[in-house]
Amino acid sequence: MSEIPKDLSYTKTHEWIANDGDGTVTVGITEYAQGSLGDLVFVELPEAGTKVSAGDAVAVVESVKAASDIYAPVDGEIAEVNEDLDESPERVNEDPFGQGWLFKMAVSNADDLDSLLDAAAYGEIVDAEEQ
Amino acid sequence: MAKTTPLYDEHVALGAKLVDFAGWQMPINYGSQIVEHRAVREDAGMFDVSHMRPVDIYGADARAFLRYVLANDVAKIDEVGRALYTCMLNTHGGVLDDLIVYHLGEHWYRIVVNAATAEKDRAWLHSLAHEFDVTVEEFQDSAIIAVQGPAAADKIADALGEHAERAAALKAFRGFADGDWSIGRTGYTGEDGYEIVMPADQAVATWQALKNAGVAPIGLGARDTLRLEAGLNLYGQDMDEDTTPLESGLGWTVAFSPEDRQFIGREALELARELADGKKLVGLVLDERGVMRHGAAVRIAGDQATAAADAAGTITSGSFGPTVQCSIAMARVPKDWEGDVEVALRRDWKPARIVSYPFVRKGRSRIAPKTD
Numbered sequence: 001m002s003e004i005p006k007d008l009s010y011t012k013t014h015e016w017i018a019n020d021g022d023g024t025v026t027v028g029i030t031e032y033a034q035g036s037l038g039d040l041v042f043v044e045l046p047e048a049g050t051k052v053s054a055g056d057a058v059a060v061v062e063s064v065k066a067a068s069d070i071y072a073p074v075d076g077e078i079a080e081v082n083e084d085l086d087e088s089p090e091r092v093n094e095d096p097f098g099q100g101w102l103f104k105m106a107v108s109n110a111d112d113l114d115s116l117l118d119a120a121a122y123g124e125i126v127d128a129e130e131q
Numbered sequence: 132m133a134k135t136t137p138l139y140d141e142h143v144a145l146g147a148k149l150v151d152f153a154g155w156q157m158p159i160n161y162g163s164q165i166v167e168h169r170a171v172r173e174d175a176g177m178f179d180v181s182h183m184r185p186v187d188i189y190g191a192d193a194r195a196f197l198r199y200v201l202a203n204d205v206a207k208i209d210e211v212g213r214a215l216y217t218c219m220l221n222t223h224g225g226v227l228d229d230l231i232v233y234h235l236g237e238h239w240y241r242i243v244v245n246a247a248t249a250e251k252d253r254a255w256l257h258s259l260a261h262e263f264d265v266t267v268e269e270f271q272d273s274a275i276i277a278v279q280g281p282a283a284a285d286k287i288a289d290a291l292g293e294h295a296e297r298a299a300a301l302k303a304f305r306g307f308a309d310g311d312w313s314i315g316r317t318g319y320t321g322e323d324g325y326e327i328v329m330p331a332d333q334a335v336a337t338w339q340a341l342k343n344a345g346v347a348p349i350g351l352g353a354r355d356t357l358r359l360e361a362g363l364n365l366y367g368q369d370m371d372e373d374t375t376p377l378e379s380g381l382g383w384t385v386a387f388s389p390e391d392r393q394f395i396g397r398e399a400l401e402l403a404r405e406l407a408d409g410k411k412l413v414g415l416v417l418d419e420r421g422v423m424r425h426g427a428a429v430r431i432a433g434d435q436a437t438a439a440a441d442a443a444g445t446i447t448s449g450s451f452g453p454t455v456q457c458s459i460a461m462a463r464v465p466k467d468w469e470g471d472v473e474v475a476l477r478r479d480w481k482p483a484r485i486v487s488y489p490f491v492r493k494g495r496s497r498i499a500p501k502t503d
Contacts, residue, residue, distance in 0.1 A: 035148075038352065039165040041451040042420050060477070062422050064164050064356060064451050067477055093163070 002032040002126065005097055009073075009113060010122035016097060017073050017116055020104070024079050025113070028101040029061060029070065029092065032126045037063040040089040045081040045103055052076060052105070054112065059102055061092065070102060074112040080104040136181035137274045137334040145348055153247035155182040157351050164352035168453040171320050171357055172494045175280035176349035177341050182246035185273050185313070185328050186253065190265035193238050199394055200259055201232065202376060204386035208234045214304045214315050217384055218376045219252065220396030224403055225372040226379065228252050229364065231317055231326075235308040243275070243328070245366050259395075270311075274334030278346055279324030279357075281494060287325060290340035298325060319354065321361025321491055359459060360452045362414065362488035368425060369412065369447040369461055375403050378463060380412035412447065413468070414488035415460040418501045421476045423449030423460040423483065432471035432482065439475040446474065455496040461488070 004010075009017040014033035018026040034040070044060040052058050052072040059070035081103045085091060092100035107113065117125070133156045142149060147158035158179065160167060170176045188197060197205045203217030214233045218226045228248040233241045244252045249269075256267045278287055288295045291314075297307055298314045303323075306315030311330045318324040329337060342348065355365070362380075364370055370379035377385070377400060385400060386392070403409065417423055429444030430437045437443075449460030460483075464472070473480040490498055 038160065039163055041165075041422065044420070062451075064352065064422075064453070067422065067424075090165075 002030070002035060003097070004030065004032075004119045004123050004126070006119045008097070009116035009118065011071065011073050011116060012122075012125055013071050015070060015073055017113070019113060023110070024104050024106050025073070026101050026104050027070075027073060028096055030122075031096050032129075033068075034093050034096045034100070037061060037068060038065045039063055040092050043085040043089045043092065043102070045083075045085065046078045048078050048080055050078045052078060061089075061102075072105070073116060074105075075108040076105040077108075078103055079106050134182070136179055137331040138179040138181060138338055141335060141338055142179065142348075147348075147350060150351070152351060153182060153245075155246055157182060158348070160350035160352045161348050164350065164356070165453045167347065167349040167353035168356050170347040171280045171322055171349055171353065172454050172491075173281070174347070175278060175282040175286045175324075175345070176347045176353070177338070178277040178279070178349050178351075178354055179274075179338070180277050180326070181274040181331075181334065183243050183275055184246065184249040185241055185243050185270040185275070186256065187268050187270060188240045188242065188256075188265055189268070190238055190263070192263035192265050193240055196260065196263040196265045197232060197240055198392055200256065202385045202394055202396060202400075204392060205232060205234065205240065207386070208232070210234070211236060212305050212307055214306050214317055218370075218381055219255070220376070220394075220400075221372060222395060222399065224375040224377075224396040224399030226366070226370040226374060226376060226381075227255060227372060229366050229370070229381070231315065233306045233313060233315055235306065235313055239308075241270075241308070241313055241328070243326070247367055270328065272331040273328055274331045275326060275328050276334065276337060276341065277318055277324065277326045278341060279318045279320040279322045279349075281323060283322070283324040283346070286341070286344045286346050290337065290344040290346070291327075292340075301325075319361075319363055320357040321363070321489055322357075322494065356450050356453055359448055359450055359461070360454055360489065360491035362461075362490060364412075364461070365448055374463070375400060377403055378410040378412065380461070407466070409466050410463050411466050412461055412463055413485045414490060415446070415449075415462050415472065415474065415483045416455075416486050416490075416498050417458040417460075417474065417481060417483045419481050421481055422451050422458045423474050423476070425449055428475040429462050429464055429472050429483075430480070431468055432473055434473070442475070444468065444472065452490060454491050454494070455498055457498070459490050459498075
């Protein structure tokens, strides 16, 4: 069973979202997602300052096996990206909820965060995919 | 129901991620494919390849039969104990399978065929065998473990018991049989190593002995990147029934001489050889970030007018090479293409260059830095 921290929010496309409490969120991919992708070899991140809408493909994680789009979970603006992943994409595999974070974004409407999945709802999606 | 190998419980106990491969539940990795890849390049790893099927050919006509059925010539391995890589063709010159044939005794050869093609191969061999004094017989309850890597020879010494001494003395592409066992100094990684065929009931003990000797379990994921770096074709991707060995980088395995040897597919290949507009298999290197994947379109550099759907080249196998640290691929392209090409990746065309393969030899990258 893969880890699904209770204090994070999720999307059905396997991003996690941490509310940083200052109008920004941190976004990464879940333990389950990194496990399905296998060893990452490239991470392509957006430029800070890019305005994005919920559902936009804003980043790409590429593993030995496959490439996968990463979607913006809510409307907003990219504030910062994890530049360490340029040299060390394996951090996403090793520590997906920590050092393997992908980007931070300023959220346009804080209410949008309420529409994200909680850990229990995301867990059901993972269970269904693992069948 | 997916089939399982005699080592299934070992894979589960090791926490392997299992996938369906040609109807078999096989380990894709035991954690990290890249770590496993490195273990084979730098030390020693073992693969459960029990989904591959050993088929024995016995009888007074065994040699004559195989000289007719295989595109390479088993006359090259008349000495017992030698092995040969070959394609088995249909009458159109298409590749039914690629395999290694081991000459294990007088009037006895063993071939090891791919899992996905095993049933078709058996039917094909049986349909041809009645003209010859031969018996074609699958080794039913078999297991195969491949031990590969620069330290493979040292590490099997403790694990193979009575077979260890003879195995250690084998030269490359040699093998021997001992009872139901056969051991060949062959492999599919570009490294030194062994492929060990044994009765199914001895697989677990052998696997555990190898593990105790420090041989790392390796999944099919790393097997694919290892063979790609080594420039070894994968059946069903780099060649199939609709492509000839000549357009699959395997012309060197077709023995056209002696000229009086009639083998299945010969006539078709002799015609194909004369064609000016044929295709060839080449190696590609991507110098930028990104990963070339199976099925991606390839066009000659600067040919902006050609859309992906119309491109004359196709990636047959592509991945990231953990040893070469960039994306490499095999591609089928028009015969006259050389130099720079472009590959359709996710969002746009990226420059790649045609290079000779293998990409890795004896654990080291052979890719020259890009020059402009």
